[in-house]
Amino acid sequence: MKIYVSVDFEGLGGIVQWSDVSKGNNYKQNYLMEQLRAFLKGVGDNYVLIVDSHASGDNVLWDITNEFHNVEIISGGLRKNYMMSGIDETFDRVVFFGYHASIGSKYSTMDHTYSSSSIHNIWINGQLVNEAIINAAFAGLYNVPISMVIGDDKLKDELTFFKNLYYVETKVSLGRFSAKFKPMKLLLKEIEAKTREMISKPRNFFESFKFKSPIELIIELSDTSRADLVEMLPLTERLDGRKIKVVHSDYQVIFDTILSVAFICQVAKTIGR
16 A cells, blocks of 8 residues: 655644744654654555655654655655645555644634745635645545545644545644644554554545636735736736636646745745845
8 A cells, every 4th residue: 555645744733833843942843753653653564655745845854764664755845746746646545644724714723825924815616725625636636535634623624525534633723823732642642543544444435636627726815016926927817916816627737826826925025125
């Protein structure tokens, strides 16, 4: 069995603020590694591709492959398909690890969607989406089903339409920078046990996710200067001061547009200063 794991950080237990997930004195990389170890224990000998998908993609320590010889890691930033690099039709299932709720979700810890400062909202075919939904649809390009998500309680509420999805609730989010945590030992046991149960199910127990074509993408930016930049992208229509729209039959184009917008908006931080 081949398992694809896209690893984020904000949705993990023990995490409540940006300094927890950024290089510095409060960087809680050990929390990420402990929860990831619990998952890999549950996986057993099955092949796992870990895709380090938070920030610059340099959070998952390569040392873990000394302990788990069935694991390979994609790391580093500025790569094609970013959080979904390396997926193809040979994988049996996808796991989203450490994921979080969409921007604007009430009481959600560190809520954002692909950008914590530039993107305000994203709709696809009229549905307000988060990173899990966006990335699940990308896996759908290869007919790979979503089998498990590890994240906070607010993200769980946003994914109720996924059938037979295994979910590990890492914390109860109380606000953008606060949460209630269960004992670490209990969470690690839950991650390992749920993973073992998920692995025991056949591939056809889970369903792949796709948006119906043509696909309409609407992105609401945080301010007009970012929209000024983004409307220069091909296929883009400016709807108002902060919203742009792209319609296309190929979800790869939609996905590439989201990533392009997120990266281009980083440039806007330096304009006008």
